[in-house]
Amino acid sequence: MRLLRIGLAQINPIVGDFDHNLGKIFSFVTGAKEKEIDLLCFPELCLTGYPPEDLLLRPAFLRDGLKALYKIIEFTKGKRIVLIVGFVDVNVDIFNAAAIVSDGELKGVYHKMYLPNYGVFDEERYFRAGDAPLLIELNGIKIGITICEDMWYPIGPAVTEVVNGAELIVNISASPYHMGKRELREKMFSIRAFDMLTPVAYVNMVGGQDELVFDGYSFIVDENGEIIARGDGFEECLVIADILFGDVSRHRLRDPRLRKEKFRSMVKQAEAKLICIDGGKGKKKGSFYFKQNGIKNPLSPLEEVYKALVTGVRDYVRKNGFKKVVIGLSGGIDSSLVATIAVDALGAQNVVGVFMPSRFSSTESKEDAEKLATNLGIEFRVIPIEPVFQAYLDVLSPHFVGTEPNVAEENIQARIRGNILMALSNKFGWLVLTTGNKSEMACGYATLYGDMAGGFAVIKDIPKTLVYKLALWRNELEGRDIIPKRVLEKPPSAELRPNQKDTDSLPPYDILDEVLKMYVEENLPIDHIISLGLDPMVVLKVARMVDKSEYKRRQAPPGIRVSKLAFGRDRRVPVTNSYRENDL
């Protein structure tokens, strides 16, 4: 019986921390040995972490990466297990590569052939593309190797490998999360497997790295495109499955698509290199598709986004060496949600909430902030900004004489709050989490160096309407209102002038978010958006706000990407930009 026990090591590496990543890899190898796994696959660039960005241009970094690889090779000496490990190969040029390692030997190296250079990806900046599909033969089973983007083209190295005899395709990946990504990924891999009549094993990393969160959800699809194993979302795990290869070839007899000369001739049949490895035959194992740890259910959509945020916060804080965070609590929905996420990520003892009232703060705001802090069990401090605000007004009064109060006085208050949080950060080493949402970021409805001051912008990619949904969902999960009910019900206000409401400056959030989704995320032309029945003046106003506030976003802290198009490396718009689409 031609059978392979495959393991997918869904790990959370740290960019540039070779020791940490090696330790992680060794412990998964040890765990896999205990489970008698034949082939253990690690994610793309798991040795360096992903994306290492311009660290790749430092010779010492490349050298240290190769040293780490050789420690892995050493570690496998005498062990009957084959590893596929993502690393940076240095061979005349640098390559995004997969090492095939077994029993103290580097059996082969595959170079990624398709380099993504769009959205958040810049791989053409760093790597030379490979040009050689690679097969390994293990226990008489031919396995084709691919890396991430290689599988996002209908005709890529996997097809060449299959035409050259592969009965299983392995794809090692570092695929960042956005809403809907898991579904898309599984659907696509399912059809790739169906088209190639070949099972596909996909291993992804987990964890946060700056703006990116990797969701894991490694999986295996069979030759029909059915999911036969799936790992957890956002958690490290070892996915295990037994694949019986009699079935693959039997299936191909009945479904002869791969036989068609017309199809085979579409594929550039570069003689795929074949490496034979003795994996230690004759072990007895479970029967067909012995789903060692089964098919984990994916998270619900809101749970998934929430968990992405929790993961992003936890990893940004921890991987950057911080223990505690501080958050300005306004009594509003945004800071309430951010504090809740922070507690879920770091524990209540590591979160400090600071309420900073001004002359415009309502008593309700203070009550709501305090109640939230009590509900979360976090430290709560009150630091009034009024004396500082008055001192600013005094020193500025000779300069502001004859002017009406405007955004200048409003921003001073926001900036005092920013300074106070930063002073606490500087004094106690706490990281400041900012609380601005995507709707605000899009419109520039935020104060640079004020509420935008901080190390990490937790909900920067969450539109206001989704902020409400997440808060409601979290309360429901808890079975009580950790985020006070009134916070969810009162109209949003920045409280920087008397009776201020967000709707003084912005369209209602349901309309705003609809326009933003179309203009920013879907990149629709303005006249197209208007033709869908939206108020032209509103659409144009929103578009102009987005265009004009790029300078603020340029100085915003990084934040967690959960949408298909986040502000940040995803959307690279010049600050100096006179383009105004559809001037009316």
Add this chain to the structure above:
Amino acid sequence: MRLLRIGLAQINPIVGDFDHNLGKIFSFVTGAKEKEIDLLCFPELCLTGYPPEDLLLRPAFLRDGLKALYKIIEFTKGKRIVLIVGFVDVNVDIFNAAAIVSDGELKGVYHKMYLPNYGVFDEERYFRAGDAPLLIELNGIKIGITICEDMWYPIGPAVTEVVNGAELIVNISASPYHMGKRELREKMFSIRAFDMLTPVAYVNMVGGQDELVFDGYSFIVDENGEIIARGDGFEECLVIADILFGDVSRHRLRDPRLRKEKFRSMVKQAEAKLICIDGGKGKKKGSFYFKQNGIKNPLSPLEEVYKALVTGVRDYVRKNGFKKVVIGLSGGIDSSLVATIAVDALGAQNVVGVFMPSRFSSTESKEDAEKLATNLGIEFRVIPIEPVFQAYLDVLSPHFVGTEPNVAEENIQARIRGNILMALSNKFGWLVLTTGNKSEMACGYATLYGDMAGGFAVIKDIPKTLVYKLALWRNELEGRDIIPKRVLEKPPSAELRPNQKDTDSLPPYDILDEVLKMYVEENLPIDHIISLGLDPMVVLKVARMVDKSEYKRRQAPPGIRVSKLAFGRDRRVPVTNSYRENDL
């Protein structure tokens, strides 16, 4: 006599401002007609401005760009002149393209073949690469078209064009400035011309766009590689030269390298497309290499950097719709230089200097700041921060109880100053220029939201040692000390605590800048730097400071790039980054 009068229209476009760019192009066409120019070449992507970045992903932007091109075509109706204009072609996909336009017709389109995707360039993100070299024949002279990067490879489309008969290569370019770039560029083009036995006409844009400054310096080299015409640095101009083509072919008879079959067979001789254009023969013109406006002398090295900074400031301020700027004057060298640059860029009436003394400010600082303002003839304001600082200390005192004064109290002062400048900006619409230099940016010796608060960081890419040189040079140019002598002589201090000196925290600037140049710009491994004889502890300390302050730089305002490797789009390092090279 086969003779061509060529014009290089070295213009300063604005990204996204099609009307402005069209107006500029029309006026240069009109000027060129008056001078009986046959062929007028505009820079790469001059119609959109460069780099348009993700505007290229907006369908409406592409559509408006094509509309603008058709206005140019229309404009040439009845005019006997051939234009080469950089634009974005949309044809199944998008291309970085050159339009050949004459007499109301689009005669042909060339697509850039080599797309740069390193340093500050991201063209693989946007464009499909072209695959067809293009020749035009004008007055019986065959001319090969190339775009920027195409010429930075020893074998590119130009060689194919020459092998197919080109006697002149045109290169339209958008090549950003850095120190030494002009020399490198002219040397390289000289050798390209020498290798191909073919004159090359190179047109570059001028002006600032966010972090980039384009230096112009368009030029023509003859078939020997000698410069026969050069335009100004950092100024718009029309470079004109007459080229006599009898000479080119005569030269090739004597130097038969292009005849060698071995060399010709190295070139992929894709049949280069040929477009014949009737340019209106028989005009009488001057004799061989009639250098219409001659060879402009390049600027001296310091003058060149200074002019890059002036250009960068002027264009950032003006293109973003600002009239006046405000600068915090500390009485130190950095803010003095920035104010001087601002005055040279915008005029003294558009620059406001604000001195913001604290309890730690010396009387010398105030005297120096005021003297500078007087020398420059700018408005000078004094806004003491002491009452605000005291108010902060008061509200924070219950929280800081039992702690020693540290960087928290220091940063509060810097942030008050940032807030005051931003308040003036918000009240009066002035842009805040920040004054931090590259040495500080590199080491994180700057306060986020404090002295880093502002719209544009003028000397962000100027190391401290170069700051001194530029200040001295500017004083010498003026023939008197506009920047007071004492400013140049006193030891640098942030004045945020008693008797503070920069050297309390940093190595002496001459050593610091040397290490930074090697570690950041030259990307040398740490052990290599140490092996050059530098103190290992100093080198390691500097490298650690650079590595650890990436989070600050991520939130810094954009600033002018003048070095081969500036902080910004040039150097994309993760914030979350545990890599520490050579931990001792």
